[in-house]
Amino acid sequence: MSNKPVLYYAPRSAPCRAVLLTAAALNIELDLRTVNVKAGEHLTPEFLKLNPQHTIPVLDDNGTAVSDSHVICSYLADKYAGVNDSLYPKDPVKRRTVDARLFYDCGHLFPRVRFIVEPVIYFGVAEVPEDRITYMQKAYDGLEHCLTTAPYLAGSELTIADLCSVSSVSTAAAFAPIDAEKYPKLSEWLQRLQALPYYKENNQEGLDMLVNLVKGLLAERKA
Numbered sequence: 241m242s243n244k245p246v247l248y249y250a251p252r253s254a255p256c257r258a259v260l261l262t263a264a265a266l267n268i269e270l271d272l273r274t275v276n277v278k279a280g281e282h283l284t285p286e287f288l289k290l291n292p293q294h295t296i297p298v299l300d301d302n303g304t305a306v307s308d309s310h311v312i313c314s315y316l317a318d319k320y321a322g323v324n325d326s327l328y329p330k331d332p333v334k335r336r337t338v339d340a341r342l343f344y345d346c347g348h349l350f351p352r353v354r355f356i357v358e359p360v361i362y363f364g365v366a367e368v369p370e371d372r373i374t375y376m377q378k379a380y381d382g383l384e385h386c387l388t389t390a391p392y393l394a395g396s397e398l399t400i401a402d403l404c405s406v407s408s409v410s411t412a413a414a415f416a417p418i419d420a421e422k423y424p425k426l427s428e429w430l431q432r433l434q435a436l437p438y439y440k441e442n443n444q445e446g447l448d449m450l451v452n453l454v455k456g457l458l459a460e461r462k463a
C-alpha cells in the first residue's frame with residue numbers, strides 16, 4: 241500500500257503554495273512537513289539527500305524525490321490526474337504552451353519576487369529599492385499579452401501554469417501593485433484565480449503570512 245506523498249514545504253513560500261494549489265486542484269492529499277529555511281533545516285544531510293540544490297518544495301512520493309515546484313506540479317498532474325489531463329495536457333502541442341508559461345514563472349516572475357522579499361527576510365534590508373518594483377511590474381506585460389485572447393495563461397483551460405504563476409503574481413502584487421488600467425486582463429485573471437474554491441486555503445493564507453512578515457520587518461526598520 242502506498243502512503244500519501246510527503247511535501248517538504250513552508251506555508252509562506254510562493255513555490256510551495258503553487259504545489260498546494262495543484263494538489264488541491266487534483267484532489268490529492270499530501271503529508272505536509274514544514275522546513276524552516278531561516279533555521280537552516282534545508283541544509284541538513286538528510287535534506288540534501290532529497291534535494292542537493294537545497295530548495296523547497298520537495299516531494300517524496302514513496303521514495304521518488306521530486307524537486308522544483310514546476311516539476312512537482314507536472315509530476316503530480318502526470319501521475320494523478322487520470323483521464324482529464326486539462327491541468328497539464330499530454331498533447332505535445334498544448335503542453336509546449338503550458339511549459340513556456342511555467343518557464344516564464346521560473347525564469348522571470350519568481351526570481352523578481354524573491355529579490356524583493358528575500359533581502360528583507362534574510363539580509364536585514366530596510367527598504368525595497370524602487371527599481372526592483374519597476375522590474376517586477378515589467379514582467380506583468382508578458383502575462384497581459386498571454387491573456388489577450390484567452391482567460392488562462394495557456395488558453396481556454398486552467399493549467400498548472402496558472403497555479404504556479406498565481407502564487408508568484410499574488411505575492412508580487414502586494415509589493416508591486418498591478419495597474420488595472422495598464423494590465424486589465426492580468427487583473428481579471430488574478431480575480432478569476434482568487435475565486436477558485438481552494439485558493440484561500442492553499443495560497444491566500446500563506447501569502448498573508450509572508451506579506452505580514454515582510455511588511456512588519458520593513459516597518460520596524462523604518463521606525
Ligand SMILES: N[C@@H](CCC(=O)N[C@@H](CS)C(=O)NCC(=O)O)C(=O)O
Pocket residue numbers: 253254255256277282293294295296297307308309310346
Ligand atoms: N525554482 C524553485 C525555487 C525554489 C526556492 O528557491 N525556494 C526557496 C524558498 S521560497 C528556497 O528553498 N530557498 C532556500 C535556498 O535556496 O537554499 C522552485 O520553483 O521550486
